[in-house]
Amino acid sequence: MKKDTLCIHAAAIEHNPTRAISMPIYQSATFVHPGVGQTAGYDYSRLQNPTREHLEKTVAQLEHGLDAMAFSTGMAALTMLMELFTPGDHIIASNDLYGGSHRLFDHISTKNGLSFSSIDTSDLAQIEQNINPRTKAIYVETPTNPMMNVTDIKAVCEIAKTHNLLVIVDNTFLTPYFQQPLSLGADVVLHSGTKYLGGHNDTLAGFLVVNDAELSAKLRFIYKTVGSCLAPFDSWLLLRGIKTLAIRMEKQQENALQIANWLKKQPKIKKVYYVGLPEHPAYEISTQQASGYGSMISFTVDQEKTACQLLEHIRIIQFAESLGGVETLMTYPMMQTHADLPQAEREAKGINECLLRLSVGIENAADLIADLEAAFI
CATH class of the missing domain: 3.90.1150.10 (Aspartate Aminotransferase, domain 1)
Known part of the structure; x- marks a missing residue:
């Protein structure tokens, strides 16, 4: 399907006995087990909820990813992503970022033992110069907020792969409709779903999208542990927004x-x-x-x-x-x-x-x- 059709028809509705065109809102915190050691596929909404799952599959398809996780806000998504790293790890980041990203890196992640090199990621030589034995990832926002700087995603990914580094791309400004970083070699795509994906200034949301099963499993474990998942009704609002x-x-x-x-x-x-x-x-x-x-x-x-x-x-x-x-x-x-x-x-x-x-x-x-x-x- 083409991108505009995917926005409407991605992730066929699996939990829809009524054949409703709009995905139902499963406003339930917990689900009944059919028997001992058995599950209907859902146990507790912090782990997964049918409405949120449908949204996550939709976003994953739009980004050409394997898995997507929906969060209560974009900053919740970024905060959880930082839990992939351990004290002493080093991250190279674009020097022009959304202010909340700067705030998280400078005041929370640094306190937790991570270090950052804030550079112009459009300058590939600067990226190479700032890689050290502790570097684990390159974090790119493109176009940047608010100066509209652009980083060559494919070129950054080529550098990263030679050093076994993750590439994380904030794709909020262009969305998967205009830009698909995973297809260019990125490992993780981040969205503030509050913005274009929702599109109506009526709810908050965030997303992480990956196309690697091992990375997905690591993030899913953190996701269910920290509990910053998106609620069913907000998931429905995002689904409605993505249709347009x-x-x-x-x-x-x-x-x-x-x-x-x-x-x-x-x-x-x-x-x-x-x-x-x-x-x-x-x-x-x-x-x-x-x-x-x-x-x-x-x-x-x-x-x-x-x-x-x-x-x-x-x-x-x-x-x-x-x-x-x-x-x-x-x-x-x-x-x-x-x-x-x-x-x-x-x-x-x-x-x-x-x-x-x-x-x-x-x-x-x-x-x-x-x-x-x-x-x-």
Whole structure:
């Protein structure tokens, strides 16, 4: 099946005696054993639940993976993933990441004995230079949040395999509809399902996807132990959201390209960061490893006053943290997603009082541009 058909029909419903088109919500914490030493396939919802299982199989198929695990949030997924590693292990990570990932690595994982080299993973030489005997994994976010840097996933995987390292890719921005890192050689794909997979800003979720049975077994053991699984109703909301993933991603990308080209022409805009613009330094790599460019745009304005004016005067576009929903949202990374980064580190990345991030929704692009234009006045 093609990707857009998979979004609707992936993972045929197995637990559906009524033949309902919508997967039933199995709102049960526990399940009855038919007899001693027997199981109906489900024992306790922390281990597995039919609704969550259907969602996990759907996401695994979309990512061309063997197994997917659904979590209560994206950060829950990343936190559990770190339990693969032991004190003393070293991880190479992209230096431009979602602020929550920085916070976890810098304040929790480091406390637990892991060490990190935060580098520009688009520079393959830097990756090679930072590999040491304790290195266990390379963690890549591409495109990055919020500076839209792009890493060549296949090239990183080739380096990793020569050193027996895991490659972990945060695929939140492009989703499996536009980018499939496992097919490029990655070992683990991470998603904040709250964003595009859910698509409606109405629930939180996270995913890990793998295509190796041994790695799946290790993660499943940790998963049932720490208990950060996604609830049945939230699993159903994600299933419902994924059904429209294809048409949402296409429309959002179409809108984003129009808005990015409009932003480039505005005198108060100093720089536009969108991987779908041919002048983006990684445009060719993006075109090779992904089938689309997504709908995330960051841009810098001429001064802090302009940034505040935009945030306070937009009307259709909403000033809110998060991304990937049907509504267009504008975020102030300095004060929201990346507020916990030390100022010097944040500004070195370009995350300052003049940087804004736009998650483009499915509204009419002309209305969104008119809203921006009015807010500039």
